[in-house]
Amino acid sequence: MPSDLPVDHNPRHQLITTEAGNSCLQLTGSYTLVSLNPSLPAVARELAQLASQPGLYWDLTNIHQLDYAGAVMLWQIWGEQRPDHLLLRPEQEQMFQRLEKVVSLPEPTQRKWFLPVSLLGQQLLRFFDHLAGMISLSGQIVLDIVYLMTHPSRIPVREISANLYRTGAQALGITAIVGFLIGIVLSYLSSEQLHMLGADIYIVNILGMSIIRELGPMLAAILVAGRSGSAMTAQLGVMRVTEELDALTVMGIPHSLRLVLSKIIGLSLALPLIVLWTSSVALLGGLLAADLQVGLSIRYAVTTLPDAVPIANLWLGLGKGVVCGMAIALIACHFGLRIKPNTESLGEGTTNSVVTSITAVIIIDAIFAVAFSSIGIRVAG
Amino acid sequence: MTTAEPVIEIAGLTTRFGQNVIHENINLTVLKGEVLALVGGSGSGKTTLLRQMLGLITPAQGSVKVFGATHYDCGHEKERELRTRSGVLFQQGALFSALTVFDNIALPMRELRILSETMVRDLVMLKLGMVGVEAQHVHKMPSELSGGMIKRVALARALALDPELLFLDEPTAGLDPALSESFVELIRSLREELALTIVMVTHDLDTLVAISDRVVVLANRSIVALGPIPDIIANGRHPFIKDFFGGARGRNALRIFQQL
Ligand SMILES: Nc1ncnc2c1ncn2[C@@H]1O[C@H](COP(=O)(O)OP(=O)(O)O)[C@@H](O)[C@H]1O
Numbered sequence: 001m002p003s004d005l006p007v008d009h010n011p012r013h014q015l016i017t018t019e020a021g022n023s024c025l026q027l028t029g030s031y032t033l034v035s036l037n038p039s040l041p042a043v044a045r046e047l048a049q050l051a052s053q054p055g056l057y058w059d060l061t062n063i064h065q066l067d068y069a070g071a072v073m074l075w076q077i078w079g080e081q082r083p084d085h086l087l088l089r090p091e092q093e094q095m096f097q098r099l100e101k102v103v104s105l106p107e108p109t110q111r112k113w114f115l116p117v118s119l120l121g122q123q124l125l126r127f128f129d130h131l132a133g134m135i136s137l138s139g140q141i142v143l144d145i146v147y148l149m150t151h152p153s154r155i156p157v158r159e160i161s162a163n164l165y166r167t168g169a170q171a172l173g174i175t176a177i178v179g180f181l182i183g184i185v186l187s188y189l190s191s192e193q194l195h196m197l198g199a200d201i202y203i204v205n206i207l208g209m210s211i212i213r214e215l216g217p218m219l220a221a222i223l224v225a226g227r228s229g230s231a232m233t234a235q236l237g238v239m240r241v242t243e244e245l246d247a248l249t250v251m252g253i254p255h256s257l258r259l260v261l262s263k264i265i266g267l268s269l270a271l272p273l274i275v276l277w278t279s280s281v282a283l284l285g286g287l288l289a290a291d292l293q294v295g296l297s298i299r300y301a302v303t304t305l306p307d308a309v310p311i312a313n314l315w316l317g318l319g320k321g322v323v324c325g326m327a328i329a330l331i332a333c334h335f336g337l338r339i340k341p342n343t344e345s346l347g348e349g350t351t352n353s354v355v356t357s358i359t360a361v362i363i364i365d366a367i368f369a370v371a372f373s374s375i376g377i378r379v380a381g
Numbered sequence: 382m383t384t385a386e387p388v389i390e391i392a393g394l395t396t397r398f399g400q401n402v403i404h405e406n407i408n409l410t411v412l413k414g415e416v417l418a419l420v421g422g423s424g425s426g427k428t429t430l431l432r433q434m435l436g437l438i439t440p441a442q443g444s445v446k447v448f449g450a451t452h453y454d455c456g457h458e459k460e461r462e463l464r465t466r467s468g469v470l471f472q473q474g475a476l477f478s479a480l481t482v483f484d485n486i487a488l489p490m491r492e493l494r495i496l497s498e499t500m501v502r503d504l505v506m507l508k509l510g511m512v513g514v515e516a517q518h519v520h521k522m523p524s525e526l527s528g529g530m531i532k533r534v535a536l537a538r539a540l541a542l543d544p545e546l547l548f549l550d551e552p553t554a555g556l557d558p559a560l561s562e563s564f565v566e567l568i569r570s571l572r573e574e575l576a577l578t579i580v581m582v583t584h585d586l587d588t589l590v591a592i593s594d595r596v597v598v599l600a601n602r603s604i605v606a607l608g609p610i611p612d613i614i615a616n617g618r619h620p621f622i623k624d625f626f627g628g629a630r631g632r633n634a635l636r637i638f639q640q641l
């Protein structure tokens with residue numbers, strides 16, 4: 001209770017007997033949210049006990065201050081109706097008249113069913129809905145590309161270059177650190193094992209194959225999916241919330257062309273370059289570690305690398321970069337454009353976008369592994 | 382206004398954003414039960430002054446006291462009490478976009494943790510009734526409401542805790558004349574019913590004339606005029622006052638005073 005309030009602000013009550021012999025509950029002090037905080041539940045309980053007396057008179061005329069919180073408290077103690085004997089001041093009368101007119105809360109129109117079967121069905125429908133949306137967005141992009149081929153001056157060069165910088169150049173630092181560390185760990189673990197077999201020099205084959213064909217592209221794609229995919233979704237989402245997308249549309253600037261296509265082109269150019277960069281740094285880290293661990297000279301390693309790793313693996317890695325870049329940007333834009341104008345949808349859309357694009361990256365990797373299983377791998381014998 | 386105790390006391394207030402001085406040595410007292418309007422040119426610091434009173438900005442110099450306490454060094458309990466005793470209607474409504482109309486208004490009540498859910502339900506429906514929002518809208522999301530409806534729901538949320546003090550930032554901006562007139566009427570009737578003290582920022586002369594008791598004119602970083610509208614028109618020397626009240630729109634809105 002705030003101590004600086006005058007004493008009469010506390011909610012008080014006393015039971016008296018009138019001249020006519022009736023018992024009368026006199027309320028004094030203040031019944032407001034401030035004066036009832038935090039004692040409201042206790043006061044309500046006490047009054048409710050007294051209210052059970054039959055034929056009780058309620059006298060509210062001496063209340064110093066009554067607000068709607070206090071009025072609703074009394075109203076509920078009385079069972080949402082006036083007690084038989086009630087004394088009110090005119091302004092209190094007005095408050096209780098309002099309370100009598102309060103309409104009850106209508107039921108929400110559509111009930112949510114959380115049965116497992118319908119939940120599963122909903123998920124499935126949502127999945128197909130997203131799939132259809134993604135396909136129609138890709139179709140729109142193809143149409144845009146066809147249009148740009150006939151109108152080359154309309155190519156959004158500035159946006160593409162801005163996307164290249166944001167998703168490519170600004171990602172160099174983080175991909176380098178992660179790549180370098182993974183290279184060191186991989187090299188450290190495998191060189192120990194190879195050393196036991198006396199096959200030290202094969203470290204070049206292991207590092208080269210795994211990093212160039214598999215690890216470099218995957219690391220780069222997953223990092224970019226988390227970093228740029230979420231940024232793209234959030235950007236489009238905020239533009240939806242602030243009606244910027246609508247502003248673009250009414251200016252005759254189609255957002256599929258200016259926003260989506262430029263992101264897809266930008267990322268499908270940037271990601272292969274980042275793959276190249278991540279793979280090189282990871283290899284460098286691995287070879288440095290091998291040099292320190294088993295004394296394999298870097299010069300020797302670099303000269304044997306072309307023999308150990310067929311060049312097709314490099315093209316495969318870069319190809320994965322292009323495809324993953326397109327997929328990440330497409331997924332990010334799809335989820336971004338679907339965000340509804342509220343904050344919760346923004347968070348949900350961004351999360352879904354990142355999770356989906358990382359899953360897509362791994363699926364693409366698996367498809368590549370199966371489709372190109374005979375390319376770039378030397379089989380013994 | 383015989384028992385005029387001060388609700389807000391601003392003394393020697395100076396506000397700065399970097400090198401940019403917005404207010405210099407402002408002194409102002411808001412009395413219990415009055416409607417005080419802040420007017421001034423665009424960028425004269427009306428919103429900033431309102432944000433000072435709300436404790437959203439800390440003054441560079443001077444003090445802002447609300448109910449006798451300063452927002453930024455009065456302790457948790459007192460701060461909560463101050464927030465319970467005042468309500469704010471933001472210019473864009475600032476409804477929580479992820480919550481329904483019902484939950485938006487219930488949020489400050491539930492936050493107190495002393496009201497039962499049935500009390501919250503009755504109070505929310507009561508406040509919605511006061512501002513004239515029909516029951517069919519309670520389960521809608523803010524994005525499904527029209528501009529006028531957003532203002533009403535935001536006003537209901539501002540009134541959720543039965544505040545004594547209400548802040549309104551441009552209450553009628555963005556409403557059409559009919560809607561804005563009914564909104565002003567609503568504020569006036571609520572003021573009489575709930576004995577509110579109101580501080581409002583407005584550009585709209587009709588609103589100003591309809592509900593304000595006193596007007597504060599902000600210009601050149603300080604208060605250039607303060608008082609009831611007829612006094613300001615009679616004595617105001619500042620060019621802004623002449624432009625604001627003397628233009629065609631001004632004369633139109635002020636005819637009411639000539640009729641008195
Ligand atoms: N957060 C801020 N940072 C820097 N300058 C601000 C900030 N908020 C307001 N200003 C500046 O303060 C001045 C007054 O702003 P404001 O109070 O919004 O004016 P108005 O009277 O139109 O409501 C403007 O010049 C504005 O640029």
Ligand SMILES: [Mg+2]
Nearest residue numbers: 427428429582
């Ligand atoms: Mg403003």
